[in-house]
Amino acid sequence: MSGSTETANISSLGKGDSLHQQVLASFPLCHMTEEDLIQNPQFCKLLATLAQHVDQTGLTAPLKTELDKAEKKLQIQKLQWLRSESLHRGLQEMIQNHCVRKHHATVPPDQNMFYETMERCLLVAQCVRQLDPSNTTNQDQPSVLGLTPQLVMELMPSEKNVQRMKQGLPRQLEKHLKEKCLSLLSYYQPEWENESEGLKMTKLSHLSAQMDKEKKRAESLKETCRENTVLLQRQTELYLTELIKCIQLLQSFILNHRLKIQTDLDRKKLDYFEGKCELILQKIKAEMVEIQLDTYTPDSISAHRKIREKLESELKACKVEKQSVELKLASFEILGKDFEALAEEYCRLRQEIEMKNWALKEFTQYND
Incomplete structure (x- = not known):
């Protein structure tokens, strides 16, 4: 089933x-x-x-549901933290701006008292929080320099100044936040900086929705980019796969046809070199003829040719005679070492006969 x-x-x-x-x-x-x-x-x-x-x-559906709930809870806590943190930083910025103004111009006493009271309250609250972390952790911390939250609370300004500060704080904070929002608007759209304050406030009321819209658009583009990245990775893998197949096919084609192509290539190279050698030989012959024409006259060339023909005929006759003598010598060498001794004796006797004939001829010449 x-x-x-x-x-x-x-x-x-x-x-x-x-x-x-x-x-x-x-x-x-x-x-x-x-x-x-x-x-x-x-x-x-x-x-x-x-x-x-x-x-x-x-993720499974139940786990996805629990994860969404946890994320929503985390978003609520983050929103609460951001609210308190933005308020705290806004108050610190107000104090810093007051310090800058105080160094560049004269500040009214009541305004100076207002910011001093606020700064002192913030410092005391911060110290109390550091000394008493029970609101954020369940662990006990040792005291710092023997101080307790009660001792630090005694450093608070007078109740009258605190109440006066609390009464004027919303107006001053609203003014400060308004200036920051207008600065943000001018940074986001510089061309709106010269507009009237009423028009700025109207555009400021729509700034949050416009930024949310652009944030969603950026997230959509980011998601599209991620999808395109995944698609590109897949296409890259497919491309590499097909490329490897093409390379393998090309390798097989080269291996199968290399010998045939190499044979044709060698034959063409051989024909090329044969033609080139023939051309070089013809060029050498032409150079030789040109050198002969530049060096010798037609009569000297004719005489040299006759001399060459005579020398070649004599060389041919000498080669024939040499060949016949070599044949006779070879026939004598067949008889062995005994004939060699006999031949040497024959040569010696012939030389003696020639010497005696020469001596006899000379003697006869002198007697006459």
Whole structure:
């Protein structure tokens, strides 16, 4: 029964791509992609079922209700604190402004007494609060220099001055707050600074609503920016995934076609270098002919050619004779070392015969 209910809930969410998109929208804080959900369908069903019980932040409905109550209570306490804190700071600013005015101009005695009484009351109240923290904590604190709240309260101004200060305080505080509000209005809209006071007060009454409107607009833009950031992250992940696939495809294409492309490239390079070498050879030949024409006359070139032909024919005859002698020498070397000794003896005897023939010829010449 529970299984059929969950199936119905999943069907209500959507099917196929719409289901994946709704699951991703229900959990924007999770770094998931649609491909992850496609590869894990059971996990996708689990998230789709879980989305019926939790919000986008992962909180259940009862916990969300308790959290909202706690936040409202905290907002009320913060508002109370802000009211007292703003009032206290306003009174301190009034005292500071009075001190500045007192140094630059003469202040009436009653006004001077008013601010001195207020300053003294604030100091006494602050000291009493420091000495008696029972209103904020349940722990006892040791006394400071043996002082007690009762002793500090004795430093309060006279009751008459306090009552007089309390009577004039609302008017002075209202005046101070009015000046601050007008300063805030001038800072927020400088073009309103030269307007009349009545028009300023009218615009000031609408300032809070206008600032709330702009605050909501800023929050809306912030939420839109957050959604765009999440969308950008998903699109970036998808882009990187597709980019990796393209790179892998490109690598396979390069590996499959590299040899063919390399062969064609090598053949083209070889044709290029062959053509370049042929061009260089033709250029060398042309330079040689040009050098010959610049160096020799046609008659000397003809004579050199005849000399070259004669030398080449003699060289060819010498090579033939050398080849025949080498063949004879090779045939003699086949007979071995014994023939080598016999050949040496033959050479020696021939040299002696030549020497004796030369001596005989010379002797015969001198006898004649």
